[in-house]
Amino acid sequence: DAGVIQSPRHEVTEMGQEVTLRCKPISGHNSLFWYRQTMMRGLELLIYFNNNVPIDDSGMPEDRFSAKMPNASFSTLKIQPSEPRDSAVYFCASSLTGERGVFYNEQFFGPGTRLTVL
Amino acid sequence: GQSLEQPSEVTAVEGAIVQINCTYQTSGFYGLSWYQQHDGGAPTFLSYNALDGLEETGRFSSFLSRSDSYGYLLLQELQMKDSASYFCAVLNQAGTALIFGKGTTLSVSS
Numbered sequence: 001d002a003g004v005i006q007s008p009r010h011e012v013t014e015m016g017q018e019v020t021l022r023c024k025p026i027s028g029h030n031s032l033f034w035y036r037q038t039m040m041r042g043l044e045l046l047i048y049f050n051n052n053v054p055i056d057d058s059g060m061p062e063d064r065f066s067a068k069m070p071n072a073s074f075s076t077l078k079i080q081p082s083e084p085r086d087s088a089v090y091f092c093a094s095s096l097t098g099e100r101g102v103f104y105n106e107q108f109f110g111p112g113t114r115l116t117v118l
Numbered sequence: 119g120q121s122l123e124q125p126s127e128v129t130a131v132e133g134a135i136v137q138i139n140c141t142y143q144t145s146g147f148y149g150l151s152w153y154q155q156h157d158g159g160a161p162t163f164l165s166y167n168a169l170d171g172l173e174e175t176g177r178f179s180s181f182l183s184r185s186d187s188y189g190y191l192l193l194q195e196l197q198m199k200d201s202a203s204y205f206c207a208v209l210n211q212a213g214t215a216l217i218f219g220k221g222t223t224l225s226v227s228s
Contacts, residue, residue: 033215043161043205043218055214091160097214106151107216109160 004110006092012116018080021113024073025094033107034067034077035091043091049075050097082117089114120144122206122219129225130196138191138222140206148209150182150189151216156202161218164191164204193224201226 005024013019025032034046047057049069057067064083069075079086093107122142130136140150149168153161167173167182167189179192193200203221210217 035218042220045210045215045217048215050214056210056212093161106163106166107161109162111160 004092004094004108006090006110006113008113009111010114010116012118013082014118015083016081017117018078019082019086019115019117021077021090021092021115023075023077023092023110025075025092026108027073029094029096029108030072031095031097032069032075033093033095034075035093035109036088037091037112038088046077079115082115084117087115087117120208120210120217122208122217124204124206124219124222126220127223127225129227132196132198132226132228134196135192135194136196136224138193138204138206138224140189140191140219142187142189142206142208142219144187144208145211146209146213147184147187148213150180151207152180152191153205153207153218154202155205155221161205196226198226198228200224 007022030051032049035043037043046059047067048055052069067077089112091109091112093109095107124140151166152164154164155161165180167180170182170184172179172181177194182189203223205218205221207216207218
């Protein structure tokens with residue numbers, strides 16, 4: 001398996017522009033997570049999907065952030081409009097969650113998207 | 119909510135042993151995980167402890183004491199390639215997603 005795939009790997013944009021980050025989870029995994037990593041705040045969970053349904057989006061910082069998972073093999077994280085403080089590395093991760101939400105602690109992370117908002 | 123505390127930096131020399139501690143406060147506990155992240159890379163899973171005691175995987179071991187809300191990662195026979203950030207993590211209150219500590223940067227010198 002190719003692992004979790006993210007695109008783009010690097011994104012530089014100007015304040016006010018729309019940014020869309022993409023993720024393809026590992027085939028067969030039914031849970032998908034979006035994280036943001038900065039030096040100041042560390043690795044923060046933004047949103048979590050299970051079987052393509054958003055379960056917990058309490059980490060999404062503002063209404064400017066939105067995430068979708070239209071099918072089991074694709075998810076997007078969109079920032080509109082973007083701001084300089086959104087500059088960070090955004091990771092997508094996937095894992096397998098069993099029946100009744102039994103969670104397996106091994107998450108597989110993609111290579112990340114390094115976002116710079118000028 | 120969930121919170122984790124770990125040292126920000128640790129330094130050691132090749133061949134040495136280093137212990138990275140993690141204390142946590144949780145509402146509901148499902149176990150403690152450890153992840154490694156090299157500079158510019160993605161976090162990768164190292165170990166998971168659900169029960170008290172020591173789990174050994176090669177040069178790395180992880181320990182958990184649920185009564186003390188404490189765990190550690192033990193790295194033996196350190197190599198230069200072990201220079202990385204190490205994160206402890208616990209599940210959120212709902213048991214659905216991982217919450218990570220701020221990470222410990224390990225620097226191994228020759």
